[in-house]
Amino acid sequence: MSVKHGLLALLGREPMHGYQLRVEFERSTGMTWPLNIGQVYSTLSRLSRDGLVEETDEAEEPGKVVYRLTEAGRAELAAWFTTPVAPAEQPRDELAIKVALALHTPGVDVSAVLRAQRVATIRKLQEFTRLKAKADEADDQAWLLVLDLMIFRAESEVRWLDHSETRLSRTTPRGTQASAKADRPKAARR
Numbered sequence: 001m002s003v004k005h006g007l008l009a010l011l012g013r014e015p016m017h018g019y020q021l022r023v024e025f026e027r028s029t030g031m032t033w034p035l036n037i038g039q040v041y042s043t044l045s046r047l048s049r050d051g052l053v054e055e056t057d058e059a060e061e062p063g064k065v066v067y068r069l070t071e072a073g074r075a076e077l078a079a080w081f082t083t084p085v086a087p088a089e090q091p092r093d094e095l096a097i098k099v100a101l102a103l104h105t106p107g108v109d110v111s112a113v114l115r116a117q118r119v120a121t122i123r124k125l126q127e128f129t130r131l132k133a134k135a136d137e138a139d140d141q142a143w144l145l146v147l148d149l150m151i152f153r154a155e156s157e158v159r160w161l162d163h164s165e166t167r168l169s170r171t172t173p174r175g176t177q178a179s180a181k182a183d184r185p186k187a188a189r190r
Contacts, residue, residue: 003025003035003039003040003043004043004046004047005076005077005080006025006028006029006033007021007025007040007043007044007047007053008047008052008053008069008073008076008077008080009028009077009080009081010024010025010028011053011067011068011069011073012069012074012077015056015058015066015067015068016066016067017064017065017066017067018037018040018041018044018064018065018067019037019040019064021040021044021067022035022037022040025040027142028142029142029146030140030142030143030144030145030146030147031143032143032146044067047067047073048067050072051070051072051073052069052070052072052073052076053067053068053069053070053073054067054068054070055067056068095117095157098113099113099114099164103168110168111165111168114161114164114165114168115165117157117161118158118161118162121154121157121158121161122154122158124150124154125151125154125155125158128147128150128151128154129151131147132144132147132148132151135147
């Protein structure tokens with residue numbers, strides 16, 4: 001999600017000024033995405049330039065500019081809400097790359113790398129579960145949705161770690177076979 005679409009969604013509720021948008025953005029994302037007020041105003045400036053929002057004369061305080069969606073902004077927001085989010089394709093995921101590199105790096109115990117990550121991920125999963133138990137079902141809906149996603153992702157990572165360890169226990173990496181063959185005395189290779 002971009003800040004752009006987040007602000008458009010908030011302005012779809014009602015006209016707001018920059019500080020209100022920042023507070024509502026953070027509240028609506030379960031306090032998981034803090035925004036710098038400068039980022040809010042620079043995004044509002046681009047949205048205004050692109051004709052998606054406009055200033056109103058509804059300011060209750062001097063110096064505060066209240067923004068509202070334009071028709072083009074409503075259309076952009078409707079298109080965003082009806083367009084599915086592409087599944088995350090992360091072939092450059094740091095954990096996957098770390099494990100892949102560990103396979104062929106001398107002196108690195110891949111199983112130890114997997115176990116250490118599993119412990120850390122399970123601790124995170126427990127933390128998310130505790131946070132979920134403390135949340136108020138009625139007042140913390142946005143936060144609970146975010147927590148559910150983080151829990152599901154952590155569970156998925158544990159499954160991947162288990163799968164990877166099983167796969168590695170069944171196979172010998174190609175590099176290991178080549179180096180083992182090279183290390184054997186010539187008489188043993190015949």
